[in-house]
Amino acid sequence: MMLGNFGMKCVAPLGREKMMTFLLQFEKLAVSFVDFMQTEVAYSALIFMVIFTVTRFTRRFSPALNFALWVLVFLRLVLPTDISQPFSARQIVDNGRFSKWMFVDALMPLSDSEKAADTSVHEAPAAGLSTEGNGSDPILSFVNAVKWQTLLFVLWLIGVCALSFFYIRQLRTFRNLIRGAIPVADANLAAYCDDWRQRLHIKRKVQLLSSGEFLSPFTIGLFRPIIFIPQKLFERAGAKTVQAIIAHEMVHIKRLDDLWLRVQNVVQILYFFNPVVWIAASELNQERERLCDERVLAEGAISRKTYGESMLQILKFNLFGFDGITLLPGFGNEKKRFKNRLTSILKNQKKVRTSMISIALVFLSSATFLLPMAKYETPAERPVTVTNHLMSLAPDELSSALNFRDPLHGEGLITARFGKLKTPYSEAARFHKAVDIKAQMGTPVYAAEAGEVIAANTEYTLNKGWGRKIEIKHRNGYITRYAHLKHVNVQVGQEVKADEQIGTVGTTGQSTGPHLHFEILQNGENLNPELYVGFKQKLSKKANEQYVINKRIKVQFQKPVQGKLTSAFGAGKDPFAKKQRKHRGIDIAQKDGTPVLTAAPGTVSKLVLNYEKGEGAGMVVEITHDDGFVSRYTHLGEILVQVDQDVKAGAQIATVGNTGRSTGPHVHFELELNGAFVDPLILINRKSVVPKRAQ
Known part of the structure; x- marks a missing residue:
């Protein structure tokens, strides 16, 4: 048909532009995702090493403690990466000699402030590409310049989709198996099941089903739980073995293990590439079974010898499946797992009883100490421009926001x-x-x-x-x-x-x-x-009468100080270099010591307290506002606020000064919006429309 090139040419520019917007947003998402995953993998690896070492010593004493510790690995994978606190393992590593170890340094991701200082941080690409001219196709150009993070993200999506398909298919297989199963007709087993339901205070009705199409016993269902017992067990094993299985599965129902296993499966799917997840899942499965064994034996209805012999019968018949429905493949050997459980049951008859309160305290303290893996920065450390010696920051060093110039340099x-x-x-x-x-x-x-x-x-x-x-x-x-x-x-x-x-x-x-x-x-x-x-060109009569609609902005700004406007936003002459340059804010002259007020409510995000006379921006206050706005006040005389302090609109934050590279007492006031400088005068006392502009 040869419609390929013709079809591409017939695509409307708007449709092609939307496609490019989607592709570029997809790339931005991919880069953010890979950065997040890299951090989570590093954090989980560090916690895994600690938990693995500790549980080698505690596994013989308390399955509940081991289970709680392994849960920390999964918690780390679902928590935000920027959690930090002053007393944590990360702080000890950073402050101690351990931070000199190369492998620890390599695993520890950068803090937010360190990332901000890294000039190689990815910048989000933009949308709105054209499709015409020069014989080039921007979509093909995008494909040729695709980033490695995007490829990894696509591979991750493929892996997640494949495993999700496998998961759902396996789940449907078990559901279909349940639909084809028949109720267990043995009245004694039904009574035995009901007895354990009462022992464990389970209010939900539990159903016993059986079929010859599957070899492993399992439990399924949260609100209407079902215990499945393979027909082979009735034919080969004795009544005591079946009763032991029922008791064990009833404990699974009591513990809501079917729900927690689903959550565990989801995390395994999302982090399928991380071996730490598979090892932790295997350890969790083993400790879950040991907990169920311990609870069954604690009831005293089944002796350790009888319970152990029942497990040996399962091993003899090769009917593995005490883990419930393990829908995802995991590391570890089933026979080895049975061996560890049998050792725990038969040899550790005098087990150390650990109270749930003690376990909860250990879990909470371990979580508080291990999970906050982000680098903690004290208020004194967060303003990275504050040092113990005199320093000077040029305006360009204060912010890397875009500073758009007039493309015609005032002509026209x-x-x-x-x-x-x-x-x-x-x-x-x-x-x-x-x-x-x-x-x-x-x-x-x-x-x-x-x-x-x-x-x-x-x-x-x-x-x-x-x-x-x-x-x-x-x-x-x-x-x-x-x-x-x-x-x-x-x-x-x-x-x-x-x-x-x-x-x-x-x-x-x-x-x-x-x-x-x-x-x-x-x-x-x-x-x-x-x-x-900040165009300096005059307006035509028609343009001067035109009403300009501004983007709806909720934040209302006001002047930080009343005084004479000595320099506006836009192109102007640098009083020091005597050259034209783009002024990225406005200058307001006022007497030294005059109060400087907050232009809008926000939070103090940066301070510059030290400066060299005649150099840089002098003393600076930076405030972060809602909707992507950042305001900055430079050349100040005295600063009256601290980093992380919330300030209201009109609150005094500093005084007018003449610090840094300045020709006299004034405030340089600048505004950023989503990473680009904007004209403060347009936003100060603004209306929904901008009327005629003064000529």
Whole structure:
């Protein structure tokens, strides 16, 4: 049929863009997942070594204690990775000489602050790729550049699906076996089962079923439990053996082991690649059976000798299955497990009785000591910029957030803004997702930020679409789009720096004249470029009358200090370097010592207390707010808050100062939103729409 290439060309750009958005979000999920799994595997390996060593000494004394300790391995695998506390095994390793051991250092993942300092941390890719031009297919480019984490994630998904299929199929097999089984007709066995139900205070009705299609006894069902006894047992074994099996399975029902085994199976499926899980599951199964044996013998209705002989009968007939339904294969030998249980039953007649209170205390203390595996950072350690010696931090060292520049460096006239407006191509108002800047043909177009070119379309249809277009992928899921270009000076896959020329202004595609159509997107969502760039161009009459709709933002910001605005957000002249640069905040001049107030409620996340005179940002307070906002106040005189302190809007956090590289007493106030700097003035005392802008 040869429809492959034709079909690809016929795919709407929107559909292709959605596909790329999905693929890139999938890659982001894969990287996060692999990072999480690596941490969990490292943590579980460390706990496993401790538990394995301890249980070699305690296994003869208390199955309940051993069972509780092995549960810790499974708990570690389902708990968040960032749990920490000041007194834990991790702290002892970090503070002691053990931290010098290479294998311990290799297993211990980085703390959050260490990860933040690691420049190799993965940055989330962005969505919204194009499908046109340059003969390149972004989907194929994505496949060719797929990360190893994505491949691992796909393999993990395949493994989980395969094991889940096996699990469900096996479960259905047992369900079908139960449907075909018949009730046990022996009235004495029914009475014996009821007697044990009363002994163990089981309120649920228990049914005895039998069939010749399976060789192993097992228990299934939580609310309507069923004990299955193979027909071979009635034919070969004596009544005492069958009674011992019933007593044992009744204890399983009492303990709700069918439920806990399901939970254990789910964890095994999710961590099928981790041998620690399989070993821990095998140990749990063995200790579970020992607990059931111990409870049966504690009732005194069956002697140790009779119970042991019954187990030997099971071994003789090769009818393994005291574990209940083990739907997943596990490590360990069934015969060896029987041998250990028999040794425990016959030789340890004078067992050390351990109270449940003692076991609970040991379990809780062990969990508190072992499970918090993340590195604990004291309040003094969390602000990583605070040291015991004078230091200076440049603004770029305070944050790695994106700082989008004007792609035309102030040239041109803004003719259309972000929001609804009428276009020459439609009678009804349409939502304009960009800023249009009218400029002379051939005006240089610069990259708004550093990134990778993901689209460089040189082919276009006259009077249709975006014409020649460039798309650049940045960190934190952002993409910038430059359309209607005359020249495209970059190629797909090329790394560009901020302010590097990438093309020239043109009028290609659906255009009424030379202009730049400029968009900013994050994770496929169009954002208002004016919020991120701080354009200095004047507005046309039509653009000045246009109402610009802002993204709905719940956080309400206010000025941190009242005073004279000496420097706005956007392009400006550096008073020290005497060069043009993008100012990523606003400067408000005020007298030294004037109170500096919180712009919005939040939590203090970083402090810089030390500085060198005439260098860097001076003394700094950083506050984290809701909805992805971070505010930062620099060049302060005195800081009045601590890290992790919650502050209300309008609360005093510092005083105006002149610390660091500063020309006089003022506050430099900047805002980040989801990893990119935004114009604070637009968000201060904002309304749902932005009215006419002052010319």
